[in-house]
Amino acid sequence: MSVLIAIPARYASTRYPGKPLVPLVGASGTTMTLIERSWRAAKAVSGVDRVVVATDDDRIREVAEGFGAEVVMTSTTCANGTERCAEAHEKLGGGYEIVVNLQGDAPLTPAWFVEDLVTGLRAAPDAGVATPVLRCDGGALNSLLNDRRHGRVGGTTAVFAADHGALYFSKEVIPFTSQTYGDTDPTPVFHHVGVYAYRPDALRAYPGWPTGPLETLEGLEQLRFMENGxxxxxxxxxxxxxxxxxxxxxxxxxxxxxMMAAMGLD
Known part of the structure; x- marks a missing residue:
């Protein structure tokens, strides 16, 4: 099955304008923009036929083409990364069997997250979209809780059924737990990793659906799939x-x- 990775990137982020062009310093002092680090993460994934940056901003296009990325220009009306990926896929001819949305704010995404994601979607013909979840240890859970205590939106959390079908995603920390966990203790909370793999029919349908109340309240694009069954x-x-x-x-x-310094990532 042919696989396309699209990296949606927009300049006008509400919480952090210009975020894709923010410089990040690696373990040995090498500085690269967020979008370049995200592109390099995508290029490290095996079994992928094509990687593109999807943007509506010429500043991002110039930087991305400068480090060798293929860029697909999309419209300014895309409401989120999924809509931008849908438009990019159509502009490329729509011929890919799986489209991966590797969001441009996750440069630490390991290659095996995406590889396991594609494998999982291939094995689940009843699912139109798949997304990774990572069990939080106590340290990660406490970071999420600390962000919320200080009024910051940190990571997104997910709860799912026995068949791993999503029940809900939230920027609040769910499910609630009153227990205290040590930094390395496993917890019942799953951090949602901001990567998606879509089947083309689900991706094509997405932009035509109205934005529902849950997507509006949470600001989470994946809820539109769930609100439409x-x-x-x-x-x-x-x-x-x-x-x-x-x-x-x-x-x-x-x-x-x-984190990059601790892991020796340049």
């Missing part, structure tokens, strides 16, 4: 010792740089 498969992935965090706020820059 499409199964979202949660694929559990393993960290294998890698730290993971998304760049959502300016405060996340030093956190991600510290």
């Amino acid at each position: 499409r199964k979202v498969l949660c694929v559990e992935v393993e960290s294998r010792g890698r730290q993971f965090w998304e760049l959502n706020n300016p405060q996340d820059v030093p956190k991600i740089e510290e």
